[in-house]
Every structure is written in structure tokens, then in C-alpha cells.
Amino acid sequence: MTSPVVLRPEIAALPAYRQGRQAAPGGFKLSSNENPYEPLPGVLEAVAAQTAINRYPDATAAALRERLGARYGLDAEQVLVGAGSVSLLQQLMLAAAGHGDEIVYPWRSFEAYPLQVAITGATSVQVPNLTDHSIDLDGLAAAVTERTRVVVVCTPNNPTGTVVDEAAFLRFMAAVPPTVLVLLDEAYAEFTDRAEAVDGVPLLARFPNLVVLRTFSKAYGLAGLRIGYALGDADLLAAARTAGIPLSVTAVAEAAAIASLEVEPELLARVAEITVRRDRLQQGLAAQGWPVPRSSANFLWLPTGAATAEIAVALLEAGYVVRAFPPEGLRISIGEAESVDGLVQSTASLVHLLPAAL
Ligand SMILES: Cc1ncc(COP(=O)(O)O)c(C=O)c1O
Known part of the structure; x- marks a missing residue:
């Protein structure tokens, strides 16, 4: 330098x-x-119809939040839309952790996690995967200290492809204090065909400290438009929204996401x-x-x-x-x-x- x-x-x-x-x-x-x-034709048409690009987008992507809320049986306030789920991960970490705090996550996992933790100023606590390449959930729970503010769980895990079992996840959630934010990164959920895999959405009502992250980048093929969403407690998501850059989700991306749900x-x-x-x-x-x-x-x-x-x-x-x-x-x-x-x-x-x- x-x-x-x-x-x-x-x-x-x-x-x-x-x-x-x-x-x-x-x-x-x-x-x-x-x-x-x-992209499918309907999605391309929705993108092409977004001609008012001299105007800022709707700051909260309300139409998409309503749509996703209805789909998952949640209020629109329990949905936060971001410029990719990577952005939402960062916002949620920033809302919960800073200097002197710890963020626990599996390793090896998504390459962005260590960088994002460093940006918050918190300390990374990496828990090595098990020898079968799956995430060590008991190890993650055991790594939680009074300084831990966030634990990230990735299922299916990038890059090992393994899933977290529902039973193991419930044990993990019972072990983690309710004051610690748990981020369940489900970026690849749609590719999962295993009955035993955890699905975070139905668990949101039971665990107010749980936030589920999903994206339109992978299964829905919108990686280039940058749009993803988080589901969870409305107050938590409001804090994460504050920690984000305003207006970073474009109207083009929002329209493409809604059109993708139409052609699901x-x-x-x-x-x-x-x-x-x-x-x-x-x-x-x-x-x-x-x-x-x-x-x-x-x-x-x-x-x-x-x-x-x-x-x-x-x-x-x-x-x-x-x-x-x-x-x-x-x-x-x-x-x-x-x-x-x-x-x-x-x-x-x-x-x-x-x-x-x-
Ligand atoms: C595990 C995981 N989470 C989140 C993301 C972020 O996806 P996006 O920001 O495109 O929504 C990725 C992308 O590779 C990923 O692998």
C-alpha cells in the first residue's frame, strides 16, 4: 500500500x-x-417495462415484500429486501455486532462471511466442519460465549453442499441464548431434495432470534440484478434496514423478482x-x-x-x-x-x- x-x-x-x-x-x-x-421471456418483459429509471425506486420494495409476506404467511414488515442476500447478511451483522463482539460461523463456508465480520469490527470465530464436510452444529453452539452476538448457519453449505438436519437445528436453537441473532443462510434452499433438511421459515414463529436469508440469484437466475430477502422479526429487520445503504434495490430488480414469482x-x-x-x-x-x-x-x-x-x-x-x-x-x-x-x-x-x- x-x-x-x-x-x-x-x-x-x-x-x-x-x-x-x-x-x-x-x-x-x-x-x-x-x-x-x-431469463424467461416474462422476466425480460418486466425488466424492459421499467423505463422510469430517472426516478429513485421504492425504498422498501413494498410490492415484493407484500408478495413474499403473503407467500410465507408473514407480515410485509417481516420481510426485508436487499441488493442480494450478501448485502442483507452484512446489514444484519452490522446491526448486531461491533468491536469487542464475536460472530460465530462454520468453516469452510461462504467466502464472504470472514470479510463481512471484519467489516463490522467484530471477531471471527470459525468452527471447522466435521470430517464428512457437514457443519458442526454442536460445535457452533459450544463456541457461543457472552461476547457472541451472531451465529451464521449455512444450509445447504457453500461450498460443501451438505444440509443441516431439522432435528439437529432444533437442538442447536435450544442451546443458543435468545439474545444471540441466528442467521440461517438458505441461498441454495430450492435445490434441496432431502426431507430431513431444515426449512427455516416455519421455525420463525418459535424463535424470535432467527432470521432466514433467501436469494433470487441462484434458483431464480437473477444474480446480475442483485436481489435477495430476509425473513424474521419486524424490529430486527428494521434495525438491519437502518444499517443498509438506502435505495440500493432497484425497481428493475424488484420487477424482475415479482415476474419470477409469476413464472415460478x-x-x-x-x-x-x-x-x-x-x-x-x-x-x-x-x-x-x-x-x-x-x-x-x-x-x-x-x-x-x-x-x-x-x-x-x-x-x-x-x-x-x-x-x-x-x-x-x-x-x-x-x-x-x-x-x-x-x-x-x-x-x-x-x-x-x-x-x-x-
Ligand atoms: C451461501 C451464500 N449466501 C449468500 C450468497 C449471496 O448471494 P446474493 O448476494 O447473490 O443473493 C451466496 C452467493 O454465492 C452464497 O453462496
């Missing part, structure tokens, strides 16, 4: 956000858990196709000897240990951009149908690189 300006040291020390790189022509970008399908059956049919593709890829990889945990999301986790960087580079050269987390593993997003067979061919020639002990 050459600037003479004095910065907050914890911010200056943070690595800059790294975006998944673009694929070469003819290649596939499987590094950001995006939806490979283009078509969008969910696409989600079903993606999950079939995911399971086919998982079976292909497992048959080759890759120790891939079962995924309930739109990506797979390959624990590749010390060979992670080498395998990621080899896949990149073969035309597949994946996300590497050396020295733990790599995450492959489920993309276009045409990507699957070639990917399975490429991995067949790379499986010998797996370290003997993972």
Missing part, C-alpha cells in the same frame, strides 16, 4: 474480493454457482433439471473414485487436498473454470447440460492426482 491515508487496519489487511473468472470461448464458467439458464413453475422445472444434472455428475465422479460428498445445492465439492491447485489448473486448460480453495478442495457449479460429459471425461484423467491421504 502506498497511500498515506490511515485506514482501519482490519480493513486494510483484508484481501480484495475475487470474482470467479470468465470462461474462454467454448468453455464453461462453473465457478460462481450461477444459474446457466437465460417454469423456473422450478429448471431447478429440477439442474439437480438431475448435479446427481449425474456426482455419480460420474464417484465412479471414478473422487470422494464427493452428496450435494443438496447447485454445485459439488471435491476434497482434493494438496492437489487442489493442480487439478483446478488442469480443468481450466480443459475449458472448465472451477473455484479452487487450496489446500482443501474445489467447488464445481452445475452449469450447462453440455458441460457434464466433457467434465466427466476430463476428471477421469485427473483422478490419479488425488493425494493418498485426504
Whole structure:
């Protein structure tokens, strides 16, 4: 750093956000858990109809909040809309925690969490995942101290794809004091086909310290418009709203989200196709000897240990951009149908690189 300006040291020390790189022509970008399908016509029409872009949007996205509230049996005040759920995570953390406080979360999990905790000024408390790559809920509950203000739980977990069981989550909620905010990040919930997986929404009435986060970026394919939502106690969400940047959700994004809810059956049919593709890829990889945990999301986790960087580079050269987390593993997003067979061919020639002990 050459600037003479004095910065907050914890911010200056943070690595800059790294975006998944673009694929070469003819290649596939499987590094950001995006939806490979283009928007449906109804959604594009709703976007095109938003011509009054010389005006600020409705600050609370009231029409979408009403719509989501009706869908989940909640008041519109129990819904907060943000410029992506990543924005809402940040707002909720900022509302609850600052210097001297602790935020507990599983690790490895969503890359944004440690950066967001640092921005609040609070201390990160990372709880390692279990050996089967699932989140250690008992460990998360045990890590709560009198300084803890927030615990984050991610299900399905990015990047390992594992889900949290409802029974385990209820035990966890019983162990966490009601003064501690629990953020249940369900960004990939629509890809989950496991009956035992927790669904946070019906639990909101029982746990006033629980907030559920959902997004239109993944299953609904609106990543480029930046829109997500939080569900929970109205006062908590009002505080989180105060901690956010006003007017950051555009009218275009709100209209696209409402239009997506109108065409939900078509969008969910696409989600079903993606999950079939995911399971086919998982079976292909497992048959080759890759120790891939079962995924309930739109990506797979390959624990590749010390060979992670080498395998990621080899896949990149073969035309597949994946996300590497050396020295733990790599995450492959489920993309276009045409990507699957070639990917399975490429991995067949790379499986010998797996370290003997993972
Ligand atoms: C676990 C998890 N939560 C939240 C997000 C944020 O999604 P968005 O801000 O696009 O809604 C992501 C995106 O990758 C994610 O993986």
C-alpha cells in the first residue's frame, strides 16, 4: 500500500474480493454457482417495462415484500429486501455486532462471511466442519460465549453442499441464548431434495432470534440484478434496514423478482433439471473414485487436498473454470447440460492426482 491515508487496519489487511473468472470461448464458467439458464421471456418483459429509471425506486420494495409476506404467511414488515442476500447478511451483522463482539460461523463456508465480520469490527470465530464436510452444529453452539452476538448457519453449505438436519437445528436453537441473532443462510434452499433438511421459515414463529436469508440469484437466475430477502422479526429487520445503504434495490430488480414469482413453475422445472444434472455428475465422479460428498445445492465439492491447485489448473486448460480453495478442495457449479460429459471425461484423467491421504 502506498497511500498515506490511515485506514482501519482490519480493513486494510483484508484481501480484495475475487470474482470467479470468465470462461474462454467454448468453455464453461462453473465457478460462481450461477444459474446457466437465460431469463424467461416474462422476466425480460418486466425488466424492459421499467423505463422510469430517472426516478429513485421504492425504498422498501413494498410490492415484493407484500408478495413474499403473503407467500410465507408473514407480515410485509417481516420481510426485508436487499441488493442480494450478501448485502442483507452484512446489514444484519452490522446491526448486531461491533468491536469487542464475536460472530460465530462454520468453516469452510461462504467466502464472504470472514470479510463481512471484519467489516463490522467484530471477531471471527470459525468452527471447522466435521470430517464428512457437514457443519458442526454442536460445535457452533459450544463456541457461543457472552461476547457472541451472531451465529451464521449455512444450509445447504457453500461450498460443501451438505444440509443441516431439522432435528439437529432444533437442538442447536435450544442451546443458543435468545439474545444471540441466528442467521440461517438458505441461498441454495430450492435445490434441496432431502426431507430431513431444515426449512427455516416455519421455525420463525418459535424463535424470535432467527432470521432466514433467501436469494433470487441462484434458483431464480437473477444474480446480475442483485436481489435477495430476509425473513424474521419486524424490529430486527428494521434495525438491519437502518444499517443498509438506502435505495440500493432497484425497481428493475424488484420487477424482475415479482415476474419470477409469476413464472415460478417454469423456473422450478429448471431447478429440477439442474439437480438431475448435479446427481449425474456426482455419480460420474464417484465412479471414478473422487470422494464427493452428496450435494443438496447447485454445485459439488471435491476434497482434493494438496492437489487442489493442480487439478483446478488442469480443468481450466480443459475449458472448465472451477473455484479452487487450496489446500482443501474445489467447488464445481452445475452449469450447462453440455458441460457434464466433457467434465466427466476430463476428471477421469485427473483422478490419479488425488493425494493418498485426504
Ligand atoms: C451461501 C451464500 N449466501 C449468500 C450468497 C449471496 O448471494 P446474493 O448476494 O447473490 O443473493 C451466496 C452467493 O454465492 C452464497 O453462496
